[in-house]
Amino acid sequence: MKSQQVVSLRIYFLIGITLAFISLFLEWYVFQGVDCLNSVVVDWSYHIFFDWYSPLHIDTELNNWYKPINSSVPIPLTLFFILLLILSSFGALFYCTEMPSKMKNAKGFAVINLGVLFLLGFYIIIYPIVYLFPNQLLFPLLIFYDYELELTFHFGVGIGYYLQVIASSCCFPYTRFYYQFAHTFTFEIESSNSKLNAIPIDLDKIIAEADFLIHQQQTSDNEILQQQEIYQEFLEAKNRRKRTT
Numbered sequence: 491m492k493s494q495q496v497v498s499l500r501i502y503f504l505i506g507i508t509l510a511f512i513s514l515f516l517e518w519y520v521f522q523g524v525d526c527l528n529s530v531v532v533d534w535s536y537h538i539f540f541d542w543y544s545p546l547h548i549d550t551e552l553n554n555w556y557k558p559i560n561s562s563v564p565i566p567l568t569l570f571f572i573l574l575l576i577l578s579s580f581g582a583l584f585y586c587t588e589m590p591s592k593m594k595n596a597k598g599f600a601v602i603n604l605g606v607l608f609l610l611g612f613y614i615i616i617y618p619i620v621y622l623f624p625n626q627l628l629f630p631l632l633i634f635y636d637y638e639l640e641l642t643f644h645f646g647v648g649i650g651y652y653l654q655v656i657a658s659s660c661c662f663p664y665t666r667f668y669y670q671f672a673h674t675f676t677f678e679i680e681s682s683n684s685k686l687n688a689i690p691i692d693l694d695k696i697i698a699e700a701d702f703l704i705h706q707q708q709t710s711d712n713e714i715l716q717q718q719e720i721y722q723e724f725l726e727a728k729n730r731r732k733r734t735t
Contacts, residue, residue: 502664503665504582504583506661510657513657514571515538518647519651520644520646523639523641524643531552532641534558536648538568558625563613563617571609581599582664596668597672630645
């Protein structure tokens with residue numbers, strides 16, 4: 491993959507992380523009940539942090555009756571999600587694939603990115619099934635008329651939920667690429683290290699070769715000394731003959 495494409499994937503990833511973070515502070519689900527006079531008598535909105543709340547200033551029994559139950563995502567899970575968002579954005583900025591010297595931590599950030607993608611899927615898929623099913627709130631963008639109460643109910647998914655869907659689409663390509671790159675990068679390092687470790691080291695052979703070189707050096711030195719002694723004796727014998735003549 492070309493570096494320009496990788497940069498584009500990383501930019502989309504950071505955009506997705508930003509949208510996912512913003513979505514946690516926006517409404518995720520809204521439903522209203524309107525009477526025959528077009529007056530809103532039931533109004534509930536859901537926020538991840540603030541749970542269900544009603545914008546109605548007048549507290550009525552009818553409005554309280556329709557308050558959803560068992561529909562709050564645990565706050566510790568959301569805080570953990572925010573932590574993963576911060577760590578993944580840090581990794582995308584400072585431990586990207588264009589910095590091979592910092593890729594020794596790539597495997598850890600790849601797991602963090604997968605955690606972000608998993609929680610995005612949790613909020614998109616598991617949240618409606620686990621938290622909206624018990625309250626019969628799976629009627630997005632539909633209108634339901636209650637003939638008994640003569641109320642028209644409007645069900646709608648909030649902008650926070652839509653941002654989660656967009657965020658998952660932006661984060662998936664880079665998360666997949668980064669995980670494959672980190673896995674390949676780590677595998678190549680481990681393979682090179684294993685090859686180096688696989689080279690047999692025969693200490694006895696090394697010591698024997700060293701002893702042989704030392705012995706060979708000593709032998710060559712002795713031969714040189716012997717030749718010098720023979721030459722010296724030759725010169726002395728020649729000088730003696732000259733003096734006798």
